[in-house]
Amino acid sequence: MTIRYLPSPPTDVSSGWTIRTWHDLVVEAEAIALAELDSPLAISALCGALAVSERTLRKAFHNVYGVPPCRHLRMQRLLQARRALLSSDSNLTTVTQVATRYGFAELGRFSVEYRRIFGESPSETLQRTSQAEASKSPQAPKDSPSPRRYRSVVVAHPAFN
Template sequence: MNRFLGPTTPRNATADVVDVRVSDTHDADEQAACLTDWGQCYEQMSHGSFDGHFESYRFDGIEIFREDTNQVVQQYGQPQAGTMTLAALLNISDDGRFCGTPVSPDHYFFLRGGKEFHFRTPQRVTLAAVTVNMERFAAYCQRVGELPPPGTCVDNGLIHKGEQDELGGVLTSLMQSLRHSPDMLRHDTLRRCLAEGIHSTVLGLCGPTENTAKDLTACTRQYVVNKARDYMREHVDEPITVSDLCAHIRVSRRTLQYSFQDVLGTNPARYLRNMRLNGARREIRRQTDERAPVADIAARWGFWHPSRFASEYKSLFGELPSATLKAAVKH
C-alpha cells in the first residue's frame, strides 16, 4: 500500500516543494522503486513472503528516509549524481556486506552520488539515512568556514561510528515527529533549522578532525562572542542559526564553538536554542486565544519535536508552554 502525502508547497512561494512518501510493500521490486532517482535493483535471496516499509521526507535539497525489509536482499544502485548519503543501521539480525565489506551497527554507510553500490542485506534490517545536495552542503561549509570533506567523500564505503555519534537516533526522532505532523515542513524557519542541523551532523561525521581554533587568544575569543551577541540583539525576533553567526562574524564553526565555550561556558547551538525558546515564549505571551496552536509557534521558531520543545521550555522557564498561554489569555 502506497500512501503519497506530497508534494506540498511551503508557505514561502520561492522555497522548494516538500515531498512526503510512505509505502508498505510486499515485493522486492516494489521496495526498490520507492527510492526515486537511484536506479535500484533489489533481488530477494532468502525464502518467504517479502514485507517492507519505506518512508521519505524531502525538502530543500535534503531527503530523510527509512527502509525496513524482512528478507535477505541483494541491492544494486547508483544514487543521483551531485548528492551524498549517510545511512545508519538501526536494527540488524545478522551480518550484511556493503561493497564487499562486512557491516555492523558500529558502521555508517557513505554513498557518493553517481557511484554504484552493492549491499547484501541481513535477513531483517532497519536503515535510516539522509541524502544531501552537494552544492548546498558545500555552501553550508563555506558559511561556517569549513572545507567540504575531501577524502572520505570520494567513493562508497563505511565510516566507523564514534562514541558520540547519534545519526540514527537523530533521524529516527525527526521522522517520528514528521510522521505525526508532516505539515510542520511548511514552516520556512523549521526547514532552515533542520537543514542547518543535518548539514552540521554530516560535516561532523566525515569532516576534518583537527582543531586549529584551540590557539585563539582570550582577546580574540571575547571579540567573537561580543560580535555574536551584538548580532543576536539586532535580530532578537528572528531564529538565528550557527551558520548565520559564522557568516556575519566571518569565522569558522570551530572558532565560534571554542569562543563560546571559553567565554560563556556553553556552546553556540545551546545558546541559540535558549534564544529561540525566549522568542517562542514572547510570541506565546502575545496570544489572545487559548486555542492558539503552540506547536505552530514552536515550528516557526525551529522546534520540530513538540514534546521535546515542551520539556526544554519547562526546563528553562519553570512552566509548560500551555501554562504560559493560559496566563497570557487571562491578562
C-alpha cells in the same frame, strides 16, 4: 537556514593575535543565528558564514558564556518564544505556531525543554496569559474576588551560572 556571508575577511580566532575577538565572534554568530528565527539552528552553516571552524566557534562561546553555541542560541530562541507566548491570545495563537516561528521543528522536544527551563508547559504559559487578560476585562463584576496575580519570574538557567 539561509546564511549570508559577512563581508569581513576570515580570521583565525584561535591564534594569539587577531582583529576579531571572542566577543566579536559571538556577537556576529548571535546576529546571524537570531536573524532568521523561523529556520532550524544549523551550527555548521553558521560556521561557514563566519568562516571559522566549529571548534573555534565552540571555544568562543565557551570563553564568553561558558556554554556551547547550540545551547546558548537555543536558550535565546526559547526566551523569545516565551515572550511571544506571554504576549499572545490563546484564542488566536497556538503553541505550535509559536514554536515553529522560532525554529523549533520537534514540538515534543520544545515542550520538554520549555518545561525544564521555565517550570510550566508552553500551553500553560499561553493559557495563563489569556486568563490574565480576560480577568482585566471591564465586564467583570466589582464584587467578584480579585483575579489571581502572577509575578514575573526570571529563571536562571544552570548553564548560565
